[in-house]
Amino acid sequence: VGEGSAGLGPRSLTQGAHGGPVWDGRRTEPGLNRSCRGAFRSPRPSPKSGQAEGTSEESLHVDIQKLKEKKNMLDREISQLISGGYSVDELEEHISLLHEYNDIKDVGQMLLGKLAMIRGVTSKELYPEFGLDMND
Numbered sequence: 001v002g003e004g005s006a007g008l009g010p011r012s013l014t015q016g017a018h019g020g021p022v023w024d025g026r027r028t029e030p031g032l033n034r035s036c037r038g039a040f041r042s043p044r045p046s047p048k049s050g051q052a053e054g055t056s057e058e059s060l061h062v063d064i065q066k067l068k069e070k071k072n073m074l075d076r077e078i079s080q081l082i083s084g085g086y087s088v089d090e091l092e093e094h095i096s097l098l099h100e101y102n103d104i105k106d107v108g109q110m111l112l113g114k115l116a117m118i119r120g121v122t123s124k125e126l127y128p129e130f131g132l133d134m135n136d
Contacts, residue, residue: 116123
């Protein structure tokens with residue numbers, strides 16, 4: 001451990017010529033004097049006591065029934081859309097055009113941001129100059 005280290009691991013901090021600590025660019029050893037390090041805790045709830053592998057057969061049947069109901073509802077919606085004149089090809093084309101629009105808009109926002117930075121103003125201040133609405 002370098003002289004003047006703060007106990008953060010080997011050679012992580014050393015004392016510089018100015019008397020203050022200097023980081024030498026190395027990572028500290030995990031777990032040393034780190035109060036934020038502890039055992040991993042999953043965000044998923046643990047299985048209730050008395051349940052094998054977290055779910056019962058009955059709850060699986062309920063889940064399956066809910067999924068079947070959702071599938072039937074979606075099938076009805078699809079039928080309504082088709083009878084209303086919508087087609088899958090038209091929908092796919094529309095989605096493709098929306099992706100292209102979003103990509104172009106992202107590039108425009110990036111360029112507007114760079115121009116604003118060069119001019120020392122906010123992007124918002126450039127909107128009127130280019131005939132843009134704040135909702136664009």
